[in-house]
Amino acid sequence: MRKIIYLAVITVSAFILVQSCKKSAGSDDNGTGDKGSSFDRKAMLTNMSTNMIIPAYTAYQATTVTLDAAVTAFNAAPDLAKLSTLQNAFQAAYKQWQSTSIYDFGPAGDVGLRVNTNTYPTDVNQINANVNSGTYNPLLLANLSAKGLPALDYLLFGTGADNTAVLAQYTSDSKAANRKTYLASLTAEMKTNASTVLNAWNGAYKNTFINATGTDVGSSTGQLINQIVYDYETLKNYQVGVPAGVQSMGNTFPQKVEAYYSKISAQLVLLHLQALQNVYLGKDGSGLDDYLVQANAKYNGGSLNDAIKNQFTVAIAKVQTLTDPLSAQITSNPAAVTAVYTELQKLTVLLKTDMTSSLGILITYGDNDGD
Amino acid sequence: MGATVMEQSYSRFNKQTHIAPLAVLRIAFGSIMLVSTIRFLLKGWVYAFYIKPKFHFTFYGFDWIKPLGAFGMYTLFALLIIAAILIIVGLFYRIASITFFLCFTYVELIDKTTYLNHYYFISVMAFLMIWVPAQRYFSLDVVRKPQLLVTQVPLWTTGIFKFQLVLVYFFAGISKLTYDWLIAAIPLKIWLPANSQLPIIGGLLTQQWPAYLFSWAGMLFDLLIGFLLLSRKTRKPAYLLVIIFHLATGLFFKIGMFPYIMICVTVIFFPPETHIRIIDFLRRVLFRSTNSTLKTEAVYQLSAYKPKLVFTVLIIHFAIQILLPLRYLLYPGNLYWTEEGYRFSWRVMLMEKGGTAFFHVKDPATGKQTEIINSAYLTGFQERQMATQPDMILQYAHFLAQEYFQKGIKNPIVTADSYVTLNGSGSRLYIDNTVNLAKEQETFAHKKWILPFKQTE
Numbered sequence: 170m171r172k173i174i175y176l177a178v179i180t181v182s183a184f185i186l187v188q189s190c191k192k193s194a195g196s197d198d199n200g201t202g203d204k205g206s207s208f209d210r211k212a213m214l215t216n217m218s219t220n221m222i223i224p225a226y227t228a229y230q231a232t233t234v235t236l237d238a239a240v241t242a243f244n245a246a247p248d249l250a251k252l253s254t255l256q257n258a259f260q261a262a263y264k265q266w267q268s269t270s271i272y273d274f275g276p277a278g279d280v281g282l283r284v285n286t287n288t289y290p291t292d293v294n295q296i297n298a299n300v301n302s303g304t305y306n307p308l309l310l311a312n313l314s315a316k317g318l319p320a321l322d323y324l325l326f327g328t329g330a331d332n333t334a335v336l337a338q339y340t341s342d343s344k345a346a347n348r349k350t351y352l353a354s355l356t357a358e359m360k361t362n363a364s365t366v367l368n369a370w371n372g373a374y375k376n377t378f379i380n381a382t383g384t385d386v387g388s389s390t391g392q393l394i395n396q397i398v399y400d401y402e403t404l405k406n407y408q409v410g411v412p413a414g415v416q417s418m419g420n421t422f423p424q425k426v427e428a429y430y431s432k433i434s435a436q437l438v439l440l441h442l443q444a445l446q447n448v449y450l451g452k453d454g455s456g457l458d459d460y461l462v463q464a465n466a467k468y469n470g471g472s473l474n475d476a477i478k479n480q481f482t483v484a485i486a487k488v489q490t491l492t493d494p495l496s497a498q499i500t501s502n503p504a505a506v507t508a509v510y511t512e513l514q515k516l517t518v519l520l521k522t523d524m525t526s527s528l529g530i531l532i533t534y535g536d537n538d539g540d
Numbered sequence: 541m542g543a544t545v546m547e548q549s550y551s552r553f554n555k556q557t558h559i560a561p562l563a564v565l566r567i568a569f570g571s572i573m574l575v576s577t578i579r580f581l582l583k584g585w586v587y588a589f590y591i592k593p594k595f596h597f598t599f600y601g602f603d604w605i606k607p608l609g610a611f612g613m614y615t616l617f618a619l620l621i622i623a624a625i626l627i628i629v630g631l632f633y634r635i636a637s638i639t640f641f642l643c644f645t646y647v648e649l650i651d652k653t654t655y656l657n658h659y660y661f662i663s664v665m666a667f668l669m670i671w672v673p674a675q676r677y678f679s680l681d682v683v684r685k686p687q688l689l690v691t692q693v694p695l696w697t698t699g700i701f702k703f704q705l706v707l708v709y710f711f712a713g714i715s716k717l718t719y720d721w722l723i724a725a726i727p728l729k730i731w732l733p734a735n736s737q738l739p740i741i742g743g744l745l746t747q748q749w750p751a752y753l754f755s756w757a758g759m760l761f762d763l764l765i766g767f768l769l770l771s772r773k774t775r776k777p778a779y780l781l782v783i784i785f786h787l788a789t790g791l792f793f794k795i796g797m798f799p800y801i802m803i804c805v806t807v808i809f810f811p812p813e814t815h816i817r818i819i820d821f822l823r824r825v826l827f828r829s830t831n832s833t834l835k836t837e838a839v840y841q842l843s844a845y846k847p848k849l850v851f852t853v854l855i856i857h858f859a860i861q862i863l864l865p866l867r868y869l870l871y872p873g874n875l876y877w878t879e880e881g882y883r884f885s886w887r888v889m890l891m892e893k894g895g896t897a898f899f900h901v902k903d904p905a906t907g908k909q910t911e912i913i914n915s916a917y918l919t920g921f922q923e924r925q926m927a928t929q930p931d932m933i934l935q936y937a938h939f940l941a942q943e944y945f946q947k948g949i950k951n952p953i954v955t956a957d958s959y960v961t962l963n964g965s966g967s968r969l970y971i972d973n974t975v976n977l978a979k980e981q982e983t984f985a986h987k988k989w990i991l992p993f994k995q996t997e
Contacts, residue, residue: 469965529727
């Protein structure tokens with residue numbers, strides 16, 4: 170017995186000598202300053218819900234109400250002025266959506282707000298089939314790409330070469346009545362979904378959110394961060410990468426951009442990226458930036474928060490070089506769009522890998538034990 | 541002299557002891573396996589890990605292990621449940637323990653994405669269970685065939701489990717003797733504050749000192765607990781420590797059944813009298829029987845040919861157990877970074893590592909290149925595991941080369957931009973993104989295309 174212990178002690182000492190020499194970076198400069206006070210996740214969640222999430226849903230719900238009312242007015246007596254009003258209401262909703270899509274958990278997750286609102290590219294054949302048959306089942310999986318903002322984008326901008334031609338689809342066309350009904354079902358559905366989510370947040374869910382202060386997958390911080398990363402990746406991939414041909418051997422798909430028919434794609438990318446930056450910063454209150462500072466997160470010797478803030482600035486500057494119609498830019502100068510994608514890619518790594526790893530938050534859309 | 545030492549240890553090995561610890565271990569192991577398997581099913585993991593994925597990361601040399609489809613996989617899990625129940629009650633024990641070991645190990649070999657040290661531990665335990673006569677006491681096999689009953693077994697039958705457990709803890713302890721773990725208290729400095737919402741202790745976890753306390757306590761626990769459990773004097777407090785330590789880690793980290801498995805199997809360290817009392821207790825509770833343990837003495841004898849076979853198998857097993865965790869010494873570079881020689885070494889919860897990998901496939905004929913949407917081929921879980929493990933990156937690259945070859949591209953060039961952060965280092969390029977991975981072969985040799993881990997860039 171004694172021999173075993175001696176042997177163990179000798180082995181252990183040898184290993185300490187050998188292994189203590191090796192170290193990983195980041196570990197050596199973590200001792201700076203005693204971070205006695207903890208990061209208050211509850212305060213961050215309170216700030217997020219009060220100053221970002223609920224205002225986003227409130228504003229978005231309001232745009233869907235306006236949009237639905239504009240459809241009602243237009244359907245009652247379609248003319249060019251009302252079409253224009255409706256188109257403006259649509260664009261306002263699409264712009265507000267860019268700062269609303271991020272929070273697809275809790276009530277929004279329950280109604281599938283993101284996929285029901287913004288699945289694109291829209292399926293023109295499916296839309297036309299629905300219009301022709303005069304039937305529309307919102308629960309049908311195939312109708313995911315025949316509803317929401319992308320479907321309206323087509324119906325309000327893509328059904329004719331100009332507004333006069335579009336208007337004709339709602340007046341003289343043989344399926345005009347069906348088309349109006351379809352329009353009305355789509356905006357009504359959007360309004361219902363937006364209201365359901367907003368009501369939940371104004372009701373009990375806000376407290377649920379604020380009080381789930383853990384960091385596991387089901388916690389609010391976990392869900393928020395997972396959704397920020399996910400939403401950011403949809404921006405990078407679907408608003409920019411896929412249409413620019415990054416994932417298809419350089420074959421571009423200009424028609425796959427978001428808001429292809431209304432031609433506001435580049436504006437939307439910028440709004441979306443700025444919205445994500447805003448969430449990261451928690452606007453002026455407690456956000457993920459403060460959380461990373463508190464955790465003393467490092468990035469190659471410097472502060473991770475600085476690296477992320479900097480990359481947001483760089484990426485936003487790059488996105489500002491995109492021009493509308495984005496589809497035209499992709500056709501004429503795909504390299505410029507790919508360059509934007511490359512800059513966006515760098516931010517993916519910082520958010521998805523560095524941020525989550527520094528905070529001990531598991532990025533997962535699945536589930537498993539660790540060991 | 542050599543001969544006498546051999547003889548001494550051989551006779552000590554064969555010294556007789558009561559069989560009760562084996563019977564208790566059989567029941568404990570079977571029960572915890574039954575619970576684990578049912579839990580695995582209820583979580584929907586059979587589907588998520590073995591049916592849904594289109595591609596699996598097989599182990600080197602085990603490419604022939606394939607998932608069996610939905611029906612096959614659920615059958616496999618049904619077999620595991622039946623085998624676990626048979627192990628508990630000790631019915632058709634040999635077949636049941638062999639079935640359990642084979643089915644469990646098969647499942648684990650399908651995809652290294654799900655590799656966990658504690659699954660490996662279960663395979664090892666299940667393997668050892670095959671070689672001992674754990675069914676020959678307090679079992680249905682004995683009811684079925686009373687002549688099977690024995691009360692005395694050679695010491696080695698329980699000794700192998702104790703030795704295995706000492707190895708597991710000791711190697712886990714040695715692996716904690718690093719600068720990061722002891723001096724920088726990382727990754728616990730990252731992980732503990734993430735638990736600050738816990739009542740009472742939550743506030744403490746955001747301070748620096750608990751990370752140091754838990755790092756050092758964890759290291760000392762792992763290094764010493766095996767020996768403390770072996771020694772009669774320290775056994776009881778040591779077992780209390782086992783319970784406290786494992787429950788605490790279970791509270792802080794998402795490690796599933798592992799704490800309960802360890803708490804169950806370490807019971808083997810207690811002397812036969814304790815186990816006899818446990819069995820008497822079970823008899824009273826289950827059968828309202830006041831019969832104490834049978835007084836008959838029946839000695840377990842391996843038939844003539846068997847000792848050689850069993851001892852050969854066990855000697856090979858333990859030689860592997862001792863050498864495997866040390867194989868990392870043969871590889872250059874930072875072990876946590878390269879993960880060459882990392883698995884099967886009881887390196888548990890040692891690092892905070894995360895990564896994102898972007899793969900590109902290039903057609904050498906046209907020069908055109910494409911980025912891969914990983915989610916088209918991998919589940920989120922697979923993608924996350926793959927991004928930080930070079931052998932998985934290589935396997936996936938080979939899969940992509942095959943995929944694009946079938947799409948009509950001759951000799952596709954596959955490269956990977958993988959960014960990995962280790963213990964809060966900040967992400968940096970992990971593997972050489974100019975290397976055509978389609979041309980690299982998997983071997984046990986060092987992978988030269990893993991970029992060295994530098995302190996700062």
